[in-house]
Structure formats: structure tokens, C-alpha cells
Amino acid sequence: MAADAPEQTVVVHVTPGEILDQRWRIETRIGQGAMGSVFRGRDLTANKIVAIKILAPEHCRKPKVVARFEREAEKMTSLRHTNIVAFHGHGRRGALPFIVMEFLEGLTLSDVLERHGGKLGLNETVAIVKQICSGLSFLHANGLVHRDIKPQNVFLGVGGRVIILDLGVVRDQANPGLTRPGAMVGTPYYMSPEQILGVEDIDQRTDVYALAAVTFELLTGRPPYLGNNNFEVLYGHKNTPPPDANGLVKTIPKNVSQVLIRGLSKRRDERYDSVTEFLGELEAASGARKIDLGKAFNVAPAITADKTRVLPRLKQPPPIRADSGEVPEASNSDVLSVPGVLLSATGQSGEQKTVIHRFDKNDRTFVGPTPGEADDETRASDESGPTPTSGQLRVVVTAKGRAAAANVFVAGELAAVTPCTLTLPAGPQRVRIELEGYRSVERWSDVAAGTSTNLRVFLEKG
Numbered sequence: 001m002a003a004d005a006p007e008q009t010v011v012v013h014v015t016p017g018e019i020l021d022q023r024w025r026i027e028t029r030i031g032q033g034a035m036g037s038v039f040r041g042r043d044l045t046a047n048k049i050v051a052i053k054i055l056a057p058e059h060c061r062k063p064k065v066v067a068r069f070e071r072e073a074e075k076m077t078s079l080r081h082t083n084i085v086a087f088h089g090h091g092r093r094g095a096l097p098f099i100v101m102e103f104l105e106g107l108t109l110s111d112v113l114e115r116h117g118g119k120l121g122l123n124e125t126v127a128i129v130k131q132i133c134s135g136l137s138f139l140h141a142n143g144l145v146h147r148d149i150k151p152q153n154v155f156l157g158v159g160g161r162v163i164i165l166d167l168g169v170v171r172d173q174a175n176p177g178l179t180r181p182g183a184m185v186g187t188p189y190y191m192s193p194e195q196i197l198g199v200e201d202i203d204q205r206t207d208v209y210a211l212a213a214v215t216f217e218l219l220t221g222r223p224p225y226l227g228n229n230n231f232e233v234l235y236g237h238k239n240t241p242p243p244d245a246n247g248l249v250k251t252i253p254k255n256v257s258q259v260l261i262r263g264l265s266k267r268r269d270e271r272y273d274s275v276t277e278f279l280g281e282l283e284a285a286s287g288a289r290k291i292d293l294g295k296a297f298n299v300a301p302a303i304t305a306d307k308t309r310v311l312p313r314l315k316q317p318p319p320i321r322a323d324s325g326e327v328p329e330a331s332n333s334d335v336l337s338v339p340g341v342l343l344s345a346t347g348q349s350g351e352q353k354t355v356i357h358r359f360d361k362n363d364r365t366f367v368g369p370t371p372g373e374a375d376d377e378t379r380a381s382d383e384s385g386p387t388p389t390s391g392q393l394r395v396v397v398t399a400k401g402r403a404a405a406a407n408v409f410v411a412g413e414l415a416a417v418t419p420c421t422l423t424l425p426a427g428p429q430r431v432r433i434e435l436e437g438y439r440s441v442e443r444w445s446d447v448a449a450g451t452s453t454n455l456r457v458f459l460e461k462g
Helices: 063-077 109-115 122-141 193-197 204-220 230-239 254-263 275-286 371-384
Strands: 024-032 036-043 048-055 087-093 096-102 106-108 154-157 162-164 335-337 342-346 352-356 358-360 365-367 390-399 407-410 413-417 420-425 427-434 441-447 452-459
Touching: 024 048, 048 063, 063 087, 063 096, 106 109, 109 154, 109 204, 109 390, 122 154, 122 162, 122 204, 122 275, 193 204, 193 230, 204 254, 204 275, 254 275, 390 427, 390 441, 407 420, 413 420, 420 427, 427 452, 441 452
Parallel strands: 335 420, 390 452
Antiparallel strands: 024 036, 036 048, 048 096, 087 096, 106 154, 154 162, 342 352, 358 365, 390 420, 407 413, 407 427, 427 441
16 A cells, blocks of 8 residues: 555444344444443343443554553453442454443433532532542552543442443553553543653552542532633643632531642642542541432433433333344434534435534524425535534533533534534534623534544633
8 A cells, every 4th residue: 555545444333133252242322432332232141231342443453542442351351349340251343342341220420410410418429439439449459540530430320339430541550551651641620740741650649639639529510620621721730739629619628628639739749648548538527427329319310291311321221132133222312413514314215315404593403404405405415425424522511510501602603502412523623602691611622423522611600
């Protein structure tokens, strides 16, 4: 192949009903992210539901990404802890690596915050942090550092069990070579100063920092550092003294605020040496009473008066027998089309058509084209070539510690009201958030083709 020839991308379709390694049957897709897709599946040997995570095809040409993905499975399949998602197996579907995990029912901690006005009480927070600490202590005892503790990677299951997810960026201190020296791994809102610098000798104190940042958000309704872009957030972690939680929320005891400040120390030798030490200090400072998280939080999918699920992603299809060929389809009812975005659709005769949806500002809904418009747009698509690839952007806004219904503008046009999921062309997108009485926020968000990206915005009084 010539040096200047473009790389060819192979599109791989995973079909419901397909069986991997003669054991794991794929049923329906339940999630998608930058690294790949997660499917609900069934272990045909044990006849139980499982989650199957398949690496995205575009990452299969990246040896270190594949190695990290498969190392996650190899390392974690041999380790078991109640507060760590359980791994059942792994393998390859052609060139695509996959891992099989336990199927969880409940909510991510990010969803719990959204349901409960953006922040939690002291007793609930300490109870959740206690279980996170238990799982992290287990990882640290086995020479592992998670490096990406955040509300999206913590799951609250039915019955009050807290589970740590997404171990794909876990660092094995005995084998650190799979992460490129100087690489910055983590999520800006919860990233330690040493992660920002890309130092090689990351240890458990990085998880202490992230856990302190998550605890700060659970109690105050916002992460420790805010900014109009990632650079401003990272600058805060690196250079700005830790904020005083008591100064933001007067009901937070001052002693608890001091524990968080130490946990967020810039220098890791000034932080707590372990998550266990952090938890001990937090419990002593808070005087929190023991509670049953299963009773404190109803994590079953919420049903509104019109029987519509508030969180469609939690919809559980009916049980499927091991010998049944019946496969339910995934729900996608919370995905909105942004005005002017081209979306491909398959017509009754099987041909590919292109449809443009526009936002109706009067009833705040998206409407499709008229039949005449659809024909014109289909012809235009046929003449101009294939439909552009797109991705999804999930936008959630918090104002004054509560989830807010704010206007979302994309490229200057009103697109939706939060919380919402938008389908956008792949590439950088200019997003502006507006809410009366609050300062508007403008962000650039990179939307990846075929994946879902989260954008969480915290508004401040104007």
C-alpha cells in the first residue's frame, strides 16, 4: 500500500442472536461508548443473563488499546469482590476482542445524582463512599490503580450494592508498560495533578484524590473545579487550592470539609496514604449514621403517570430461554435528532434514504420532513454521496445543586431541552447552554462516530 493511501475502515456488524465462542449469545445492545459497545447477552451454559463488551473496530489497529482491553479481562477474571463488577470470560470475535461481565440492574451514581437534585445527604454519601473504598482497597491490595473513579463509573444496584465499573484504564503497578509514558488518563473533573502531568509512577493516592473529588460532588452538587473548557478545569486541579465544601453548603460539617481538602491536596505525599485512611477520617468527621442504601434509594426504573420510562436504558426485556431464538430489540426512545442533521433510514423496499429532522420551537419537539421534502432530501443525498457518520451527545445540566431544564443550542440553533441525547455529525460541535437567571456556558464537544459522549454542565448564577 502506498504511503499516502488512506487507511481503510472495516465496518463490523454484530447481529442479535449471534453466539460467541459457542457459549455467549448476543441479545441486544444496551450501551455504547468511545471504547466500544455493551450488549445484553446470555450465558448458554449457565442459562443466565450477562453483559458483553465488544471493543470498537476502529481501536483494533491500536495494539496497546487491544492489549489494555484484553489485560483487563485476564486480570479481573481471576479476581472477585462484591464491589467490583464480576468478569466471567473473554475472547475474540474475529479481530474484535470481547469481555463478558455480570449483568447489573440499577443506576450509575451519575444517574442517582440526577434523580435526587444533584446532591446527596451526608449519611447516604458516607454509605456509598464506604463501599467504593472497599472495592478500591481490593484493587490496591492486588497492585492495581483504577485511575478513573467518577460518578459514571460507580453503579448503585438493586439492594444497595455499590459496584465499581470500567476497569479498562486500570494500571497494573507490576506491569505499567501498557500505558505510554506521559499519557494523560482520566476524566478532567476528577483527575489528580500527577495524572495531568502524566507521571509514570501513579499509585493508589491518585484514586484517593478522585474519590475525594467524587465525595465533594455528592455533598455539594458540583465537582471541586469548574471551567468553560477542559483546560480551565485541569488548571484548577493543578494550581488552585481545594475549595471549602462548607463554604458552598453550610450543612456540611467543617471537619468533613477539612477531610476533603486533605484528600484533594496537590502533593500526593500530603494526601491520605490510602482510601481506607480517607474513609476513617470521613466517618469520624461526619458522625454519619449507618443506613440501608437499598431502602434509601429506589433504583428501579421510574415510571411516569403515562407509563413512559424516565430512564429507557434500564428497560429490562422479558426473560429469554436458553434454547429460544427470540431476541428483543433495544430501546432508543430518548435520542433526539438535531435540526439539519442527516440521518440514514432504511425504506420499506430496503433502500437507504436520508431524512432531515427539524426542531419545532413552538411545541419543543422534533418533526420530520413532509413527504415532498423527504423526496427532495433523498434525491439530494443520492447525488451528494453517502450520509455523514454521526454520534450521540448526552447533555445534563445542574444548577444550584439540582438537575435543570436548560436550553441547548448547537451551532447557534436551539436543539433541545436538558436532559437530552442528541444525534450529531461526528467531529467538534459548539454547544451553548442557557437558563434564565444563570450565566450561559459555551463548550466544544468532540462527537465520535457511532459512539455516545456525555456532557455535564454546572451553571452558576448570572
